[in-house]
Amino acid sequence: MGLFSGLLGNYSEVSVQELHAQYGAYLMPEEKIQLGFKLVRDAFIFTDDRLMLIDHQGVTGKKTRVASIHLNAIYEVTMETGGTGFDDSEITIHYITSPYYKTNNVQTAQYKFEFGKKFNVQPIYVTLLSIAHENNKRLNA
Numbered sequence: 165m166g167l168f169s170g171l172l173g174n175y176s177e178v179s180v181q182e183l184h185a186q187y188g189a190y191l192m193p194e195e196k197i198q199l200g201f202k203l204v205r206d207a208f209i210f211t212d213d214r215l216m217l218i219d220h221q222g223v224t225g226k227k228t229r230v231a232s233i234h235l236n237a238i239y240e241v242t243m244e245t246g247g248t249g250f251d252d253s254e255i256t257i258h259y260i261t262s263p264y265y266k267t268n269n270v271q272t273a274q275y276k277f278e279f280g281k282k283f284n285v286q287p288i289y290v291t292l293l294s295i296a297h298e299n300n301k302r303l304n305a
Contacts (some may be wrong), residue, residue, distance in 0.1 A: 166213050168300070174185050174203060176202060176203075176280075176283075177199070177200070177201055178198065178200050178202045178207070180197050180198075180199070180203060183197050183200040183207070183209055183253075184197055185274045186207075186298065186302075187200075187216070187218060188267060190216060190230050191211065192213070193210050195212060195213055196211060196212050197209055197210070198210045198211060198212060199210055199288075201277075201279075205220040206218055206219050206220055207226045213234065213235060214232045214233060214235055215232065215233040215234075215235065215238075215257075216230060216231070216232055217229075217231040217232070217275070218230055219231070219232070223237070229297075233257070233275065234259075235260070235290040236265075236284065236290060236295075236299055236302075237260040237265065237299070238257050238258070238259045238295050238296050238299060239258055239259065239260060239272075239287060239296055239299055239300055240257070240258035240296055241255065241256070241257050241258070241292040241293045241296050242255070242256045243255050243256075243285055243286070243289040244282075245285065246279075246280070246281025246282070247281075251281060252278045252279060252280060252281055252284075253278070253279040253280070253281055253283055253285045253300065254276055254277065254278050254279070255276070255277045255279075255285055255288060255289055255292065256274055256275070256276045256277075257273065257274065257275055257277075257292060257296075258259050258272060258273075258274045259273060259274070260272055265303055266303065
């Protein structure tokens, strides 16, 4: 079921040890992996500072794109749980992309994660929502 779920675009949880072995070279000094999820080839990893998005490209997957969303840039999180039929669970994060968070011309983006309908997304949602809440208090102080 894990491979089938991955082919449908759903993430599944991966151990911190496996993620560190495969993606540890992309970590900053002293940065620690907290949690991570993987598709067939792609992954996203929570560290103590950022969310890493790993995108293996091409037929062989040797070409790799690594993007980061800093946790302190996340300002809104939405969640949808899986319904009946083929509905999946989703978490969408909204984050600031401009280098200065307190400015008149703030640039933002969003990123959507899809999980299998039976995956409990609530703990991830609550964690991200807590981060967004603290960021909102800090940014609007």
